[in-house]
Amino acid sequence: MAITSIKNLKEFSTNNDRFEGAHLLCPGCAHSMIVRELMNCTDDNLVISSNTGCLEVSTAVYPYTSWDTSWIHIGFENSATAVTGAEAMYKARKRKGTLKDPDAPVKFVAFGGDGSTYDIGFQWLSGAMERGHDFTYICLDNENYANTGGQRSSATPIGAHTSTAQAGTHSYGKKQKKKDIVSIMAAHGSPYVAQLAPNKWKSMAKGFQKALETEGPCFINTVSACTTEWKFDPKDTIHVTDLATDSLMFPIYEIIDGHELNILYRPKNIIKVEDYLGAQGRYKHLFKPENKHVIERIQSDIDKNWTMLQRREEAKI
Amino acid sequence: MANEYELNDVEVWDGNFAASQALRQAQVDVVAAYPITPSTPIVEGYGGYVANGYVDGEFVMVESEHAAMSGCIGASAAGGRVATATSSQGFALMAEVLYQASGMRLPIVLTVVNRALASPLNVRGDHSDMYLGRDSGWIQIDAFNAQEAYDLPLCAFKIGEHLDVRLPVMVHQDGFTTSHKAQNVYPMKDQIAYNFIGKFVPVDEMLDFTRPVTHGAQTEEDWHYEHKAKQHKALMDSRTVIDDVFAKFKELTGREYKRVETYMMEDAEVALVLLGSSVETAVLAAKQLRDEEGIKVGIVAPRCLRPFPYDLIRDALDTTSLKAVCCLDKSAPGGAMGALFNEVSAAAYTTKARPLMSNYIYGLGGRDFAVDEAKRIMKEQVAHANAGHITTDIQQFSGLRGPKLGFFQTRRG
Numbered sequence: 001m002a003i004t005s006i007k008n009l010k011e012f013s014t015n016n017d018r019f020e021g022a023h024l025l026c027p028g029c030a031h032s033m034i035v036r037e038l039m040n041c042t043d044d045n046l047v048i049s050s051n052t053g054c055l056e057v058s059t060a061v062y063p064y065t066s067w068d069t070s071w072i073h074i075g076f077e078n079s080a081t082a083v084t085g086a087e088a089m090y091k092a093r094k095r096k097g098t099l100k101d102p103d104a105p106v107k108f109v110a111f112g113g114d115g116s117t118y119d120i121g122f123q124w125l126s127g128a129m130e131r132g133h134d135f136t137y138i139c140l141d142n143e144n145y146a147n148t149g150g151q152r153s154s155a156t157p158i159g160a161h162t163s164t165a166q167a168g169t170h171s172y173g174k175k176q177k178k179k180d181i182v183s184i185m186a187a188h189g190s191p192y193v194a195q196l197a198p199n200k201w202k203s204m205a206k207g208f209q210k211a212l213e214t215e216g217p218c219f220i221n222t223v224s225a226c227t228t229e230w231k232f233d234p235k236d237t238i239h240v241t242d243l244a245t246d247s248l249m250f251p252i253y254e255i256i257d258g259h260e261l262n263i264l265y266r267p268k269n270i271i272k273v274e275d276y277l278g279a280q281g282r283y284k285h286l287f288k289p290e291n292k293h294v295i296e297r298i299q300s301d302i303d304k305n306w307t308m309l310q311r312r313e314e315a316k317i
Numbered sequence: 318m319a320n321e322y323e324l325n326d327v328e329v330w331d332g333n334f335a336a337s338q339a340l341r342q343a344q345v346d347v348v349a350a351y352p353i354t355p356s357t358p359i360v361e362g363y364g365g366y367v368a369n370g371y372v373d374g375e376f377v378m379v380e381s382e383h384a385a386m387s388g389c390i391g392a393s394a395a396g397g398r399v400a401t402a403t404s405s406q407g408f409a410l411m412a413e414v415l416y417q418a419s420g421m422r423l424p425i426v427l428t429v430v431n432r433a434l435a436s437p438l439n440v441r442g443d444h445s446d447m448y449l450g451r452d453s454g455w456i457q458i459d460a461f462n463a464q465e466a467y468d469l470p471l472c473a474f475k476i477g478e479h480l481d482v483r484l485p486v487m488v489h490q491d492g493f494t495t496s497h498k499a500q501n502v503y504p505m506k507d508q509i510a511y512n513f514i515g516k517f518v519p520v521d522e523m524l525d526f527t528r529p530v531t532h533g534a535q536t537e538e539d540w541h542y543e544h545k546a547k548q549h550k551a552l553m554d555s556r557t558v559i560d561d562v563f564a565k566f567k568e569l570t571g572r573e574y575k576r577v578e579t580y581m582m583e584d585a586e587v588a589l590v591l592l593g594s595s596v597e598t599a600v601l602a603a604k605q606l607r608d609e610e611g612i613k614v615g616i617v618a619p620r621c622l623r624p625f626p627y628d629l630i631r632d633a634l635d636t637t638s639l640k641a642v643c644c645l646d647k648s649a650p651g652g653a654m655g656a657l658f659n660e661v662s663a664a665a666y667t668t669k670a671r672p673l674m675s676n677y678i679y680g681l682g683g684r685d686f687a688v689d690e691a692k693r694i695m696k697e698q699v700a701h702a703n704a705g706h707i708t709t710d711i712q713q714f715s716g717l718r719g720p721k722l723g724f725f726q727t728r729r730g
Contacts, residue, residue, distance in 0.1 A: 045526040049391065062540050065531040070523035072394050073533035074417050078387035081379065085349055085391025086523055088375040092346040093397055093524065095373055098517075100525050124387065127380030 024058035028227035028234025049083035051116035052076040077121035080128035108135035114155035142226035150229035167285035185219035194254035199241040231281025243276040332495035335467035337362030342510035346397030349388030356430035359402035382407035386414040393423035396522025405432035419454030424477035441683020442492030457622040576621040577629040585615025587698035591645040602691035630664040640702035679715035706730030
């Protein structure tokens, strides 16, 4: 059953505390905010899986665990498969009458970083979506392999500096565009797909609730600002995320049944992407004169994408 | 409730169908699988049971073998009986998660239909995939024919799920020679087979919400070593449970299995050690040589590859009559002596008489291994025994075309 009152952040944040604060995530990491929102937005029992990554290595180091709920980690690529295996077992045992409490409500949730979601676990995620299990996959998208020290992933935006796509005298950082994972997941025919951000916590909690309540495989891409690799002060996580959503670098929207697109947040004042890029060390080199064209390209891509999202919303396609 | 399957006292099944029937009778809760030659008919057979109400578990056809084992791990951690099947490249793709399954102590049963590993691509049977699993922390049991391909998965559930064991179990059979060869198989009635295995007892299950559990935690240098040592101990200690399950199975069916099968070893002067369907070929050759030429040949076949039966191999080779032993490895040795040779030689070194040890690589990619060739190798052992040392290269190749290939010579001559 979902928590109905998500008006008061203080109240909401202390509700149903199943993710212990004593974890090893960096100060200012958005992962824990997103995970707590997920766990706070429902009273149902949770079976959670995590891919290898920052979240996993920071929350289940033997003999400790941050998870006061059923939790499993197998490898870098297979959290979707792990949790859907558990979901299949739930269905089998419910049918056979071997569950200890057959009436206990339960939701199945998989977490993965962008490396495991966009890259190494892409096939496992796609397979689980196609099979139609009743689960929700949440990508904690910090746009790089942060757990291993900040290498490029296919979620890294063009122009960002990473340790394997470096900015230098002959390079402006990553050359390729970010993969559009939300469209790809919507194209699977998923009943509910969304891109959400922890600064817009009410829409995030509602989106999570919608995904959990929707039968079938749901996917949510969440923006998880990375203080360590994006290079900003840990106290500025929400500020940087505000700049991300208000510049429309990360538009907040949902797609229902693979086609019905709804924009969930329209910035009153859309800011220039320069303001977002300038707040992070990973884009510092873009402000050199020779890299000006990259910022122009990013802004142009954002403008086109925002136009596309609005047209799709109007057309309901 | 699943429908009962009408079975005759004797059925004509190939190894694949025999294995799928065992999975059906075990009333597996979740089968997560992906097809691959030559194990595909196990999964297809199971699909038939699902479609016709003979099982009421979940059948999850995933997008790769890696996902198959990943799904099995998630399902097993959720507290039920789990099984799957694979071969060769699929087994290799699973390799990462095989280690996870054993490290997480999840009693999954994997029926492996042995097939060569590419490259070059080859669908025929050899033991490359079985050998790839040697260090994965799974119990590995080897079926030599279709009857055993039915019997041993039933035993595997009972062994792996035993609360003193809690380890995943592979049951191997040879691709095509066993998997696709129809033979007489004596099945048990459904209820008898199920009762033999017993109900699944969940341990630390993810679906008991009164007691949240964390599966697959991280350990670094402070705890990893202890964890792996305990896992090794569990494997080693499973020997007594395996023996006990085999004893119970014999009581029920009259069919006897041992962790090491021995044939005519009591007075044997030379012996072959080998695995899989070739064991029957070797036993036949040994009987013929005894009848035809009075050569006292014995056969040793490790039924259980893991935990490796070091003690029982030693016991089998620790006779006063035995002079020369040849270990036959059906896997590309990749720059080493055959793995079976290495492990059996280590056990033989602890015997009083220390027989002469030599190694043949054979049967790669399904190359035939016939009775005449087995006899030739046996006679070669007699020559070693008479000379008192290995008279050929220590590692040789059976049935290989082109120039003779061999490596290393003894200094005992």
